[in-house]
Amino acid sequence: MNKVYKVGIVGGGVSGAVTALELDKYGIDNVLFEKESSVVNGPPFCHLHAGGNLYPDISDEQCRILMKQSIEMARLFPQSIDERPTFISIQKSQKYSVEEIQDRLKMLVNYYKSLIEEDSENEILGAPEDYYKTYSKADLVELYKNDYSENPTTPDQWMTNAIKFIDYEQVKTPVTLVQEFGWNLFRLGAQAQLALKKAENSLLKTNTKVQSIKDVRDKQVDHNWEIHTKNEIFKVNYLVNASGFKTGKIDESLHIKSERLIEFKAAYVSKWEPIAGLIPELIFHGERGTPNGMVQLTPYSGDYYQIHGMTKDITLFKDGLIKSRDNEAQPHFNDEINQKLIKGWDSEDVKTRTEKAINSVAKFVPSFKSAKVGGPPLFGAQQIPGKDETLRVGEVSFPYPSYARSEIVKASSALTVANQIIDKIQEEEIVPFISERTNLNPLLASISKNEIDKMAAQLALSRSYPEALSRLVIERD
Template sequence: MDQNTKQSNIRIGIIGGGVGGATIALQLSKQGANVVLFEKETSLVNGPPMCHLHAGGNLYREISDQQCIELLKQSISTVRLYRDAIDYRPTIVSVPIHDQGHPNDVITRLKKLQTEYAKLINTDPENQVLGPASQYFTLFERQEIEILAQLPTPNQPETPEQWMIAFAKNVDLTQLKFPLILVQEYGISVFRLAAITSLALEKSKNCQLLTNTKVTSVTQDSAKNKWVIEAEREGKKQPFEVDYLINACGFQTGTIDDMVGLLPKRMVEFKAAYISHWSSHQNNWPEIIFYGARGTKHGMTQLTPYPNGYFQIHAMTPEVTLFKDGIVSSKSGSAQPQLPTKYLTKINSQWDPQIINNRTIKAIGKVAGFIPNFGDASVGGPPMFGAQQIPGVDPTLRVADVSFQQNKYARCEIVKASSALPAAHTIINNLIEQGLLPSNTAFNSVVSISNHLTELEISERAENLALERNFPQALAGRICPN
């Protein structure tokens, strides 16, 4: 806790220990609030596949420029907050020949983002976390790529040109429109993020962290003006009284709304990404985006590199990342959208090994359509999967943080991990406005959570989490700047 922060007597309950709930718990603890965090799983930050920072919304051509600008701002704060969970490697953005779009459309938006990024750096030099604004993106014509393909592949690329070499040597240039774009758009490691939040909360004097704990009911005690949370842990039920309740249950947010008696409209989407292993290629690849129309056989393909030849694959097609009936809306009488049982089974237990194998092979095939040699890759582990919440009725919404529908009740509605810190700040402002937290003008400053953690602590916990969740240990690694 900051030395200038006053201790508060308020007790805040947070249900859900995903990136939203964990980040909010850390920020509230820092403000001196007494926090109890409930998480039904054995560790924090489980959920839908997370690997991309989404700075500038470069994956989403369909969203507005304003959403992209908000994602840029939020992602910069996320890098500053979780600097030791970031994969510092750029992203190649490409438009396939079969796609109706053109690189110039992407470039027009990137120029707007570049201008916004420069403004943010001028406002606060600490915002320069994606490299200099002048180098936010680099364009490559076909002739330049052909020249780069003749150069040796560096073990540790540093310049934009060096980052393009492995791609240039392997991609089928006839499949792409030019120019290609290299953006300073980084990755984020879910296992390192889980490690950092867990370690920091375990060391916090103001947070009671309760994993393996399932909330079974939420009621209001009007006489005491308190929320009563009943939770089951180790087969025993226990009541907890809190002054303020935060619902951060991700795709299950509606279940708590039902307990509270609220019926907001919302959507839930089940998605999966697949782990492949390309043993002949190691640690010198950027992330790669091949644009495409979502839901078609040419849906966007995303290739995310990890150490030791592991790659995560998204492909926005019904045969890979998307699922039939995988997006559902809430209906009358309940705030919780009901996913088909087959998807809930996947979330709560295990996948059929044959389905894992089939879908991973199809994912590999999608990438091999652009990078032929990638056809040599094999299944590298279980899929990364989960359900994503989308508040409201717009399935393209990517920027959301918090809603307040009842007194002393906040609903964390983040869609992307980068919205977690803004959600925390919105809730802190609400608490200050209600007089429940002392005013502290410094709370908007962004300080790295891992300042008091060692690299050894983080890496060991991250590797253990990867193994506990049955993933290759390499997925807990990351690419760091020299």
């Protein structure tokens, strides 16, 4: 094949797909390789971390970055955002202080205001003064007396619905309701996949595994890299490694030394009896990895609920967090985890872990005890560059000229990474200077809700999940 692409991207997760679409927008031709049959098929995501309120241990700076990046991604993929708030509480036995969480929320309100001052379209989390609302125990007692709202719109209505189910004696007060929304991976994947199919400057190669890459930068040819798939060789000037937790494999094939952590995690799909009125996402903070680790209940459409429990027998796994060893860029999971990652889960394991997850929620939401297994777990391995396992904002590094390595920890960092890669490609004069840059993407914006509804349903079903998981709890126009 004689064509030379400006950019070759390995991995069609959220990072690779967004990078391809941003390059396409500026007329930069690129080829995107994804070994699976559709894009955004890697580890799951369900929560738009617009403020980092699920992580009491991270720095204020990481919270601000998460808020900014989340807003940017929500503007790009509005049809994937579920505009329901998040209830934040701390388990009674736990070290976290309510005051520290409140101080951080005040800081975030000011930061959100500054983002809106920069660009009024950034106001996607509602008015800054409504970003969060705090409720004392006395407030909860009062709200409990109100009726349910089938479709809550005000914070008090959301909190009333929640508090009808939550045993608030199990958590510290005050508690908070914050405008961190849900994030639907099937809908984001559908919008990206449909846009990539229409993109004039981006060639999407699904079902195509990159087997090796040859560095030909010193060979006096008209390209820098040769990307080998089973049947073809693609010539490219710039290489983007966006292969998720397999990033180290490509580093190794290029003889680059690098360090990273990778962590295998799972969230469980349950079905609960129909309840009166929608509830927010529920967070019960606790120390990660201990028996009282954070419990997270995420509502989906059709009475489905996703559960994370940050303990070793629910979301986390023994030997689930591993790091690169001497001279090896790619960490290796043990056989048990590889079995789950590659071949899938055995049904007994699905049942046992989902039931443990249900019981962990029932400690705080007693009637949730009646929930049942609702489908296979959503699972995957997440990459964390370097050695700091608490890092929640990983981005991109440029170990060689003409080579970018994307290692996002949260899906929200994908657009930032795409922009950093485009900056570098210009700096290296692979493409001429682009005078007008914008975060808007007309091609993505042209994909209709109807198209997204259909494709998202197909993606959920083709991956063996209930179709309802592809819909939003709060439908958008």
